[in-house]
Amino acid sequence: MPQPKHAHESMTVMTEMVLPNDTNTLGNLMGGRLLHFMDIAAAIAAQKHSNRLVVTASVDSVSFAEPIRLGNIVTMKAQVTRAFSSSMEIFIEVWAEDIPAGHRVSTNSAYYTFVAVDQSGRPIEVPAVIPETDDEKERYASALRRRQLRLVLAGRMNAQEATELREFLKV
Numbered sequence: 001m002p003q004p005k006h007a008h009e010s011m012t013v014m015t016e017m018v019l020p021n022d023t024n025t026l027g028n029l030m031g032g033r034l035l036h037f038m039d040i041a042a043a044i045a046a047q048k049h050s051n052r053l054v055v056t057a058s059v060d061s062v063s064f065a066e067p068i069r070l071g072n073i074v075t076m077k078a079q080v081t082r083a084f085s086s087s088m089e090i091f092i093e094v095w096a097e098d099i100p101a102g103h104r105v106s107t108n109s110a111y112y113t114f115v116a117v118d119q120s121g122r123p124i125e126v127p128a129v130i131p132e133t134d135d136e137k138e139r140y141a142s143a144l145r146r147r148q149l150r151l152v153l154a155g156r157m158n159a160q161e162a163t164e165l166r167e168f169l170k171v
């Protein structure tokens with residue numbers, strides 16, 4: 001069993017500049033490009049936690065609340081919230097910044113799930129997470145509910161087994 005690791009050890013901050021090739025005809029960052037940036041930042045956080053190869057297993061709903069403009073600086077902060085057997089949940093927050101205007105806005109957040117795999121692509125055990133701050137403890141505690149919900153929605157868990165969702169699903 002790998003030694004548990006502190007949540008903050010996986011913290012990853014990634015910065016990108018929005019270039020013309022990243023935008024649509026309105027000059028806004030394309031959603032798929034942003035998801036690509038987020039996937040990389042989250043994968044690095046999962047690798048830091050597990051010291052393994054990782055693959056994306058799922059992405060929870062992402063909404064695009066604010067357009068991100070050509071020339072903006074996009075900053076992503078990703079950190080593992082909780083690890084299970086081979087899977088890890090990563091919370092990622094995104095900000096866009098217009099540096100000349102001195103304007104910074106929070107644009108997105110999402111939960112990604114990564115699975116650590118061996119060289120043959122088989123899932124492999126990962127360290128448990130030790131949460132320390134209040135935010136880390138809250139996200140750690142609620143991670144079990146989010147895991148059960150995503151596995152039920154993916155058809156990988158029977159709703160009857162989702163102990164954290166009983167009240168919500170009325171099962």
Ligand SMILES: CC(=O)SCCNC(=O)CCNC(=O)[C@H](O)C(C)(C)COP(=O)(O)OP(=O)(O)OC[C@H]1O[C@@H](n2cnc3c(N)ncnc32)[C@H](O)[C@@H]1OP(=O)(O)O
Nearest residue numbers: 039043054055056057058084085086087113115123150154
């Ligand atoms: C960085 C990248 O972009 S990688 C490229 C995109 N991603 C991929 O190509 C991944 C393709 N998928 C796969 O390789 C496999 O489905 C895997 C490795 C994710 C899972 O393999 P399986 O053989 O289904 O393994 P298994 O059923 O044992 O599940 C392994 C873990 O994955 C988790 N998992 C599987 N599917 C999902 C899902 N849809 N959502 C969340 N977690 C999932 C399971 O809950 C389990 O977690 P646990 O070990 O912590 O309990």
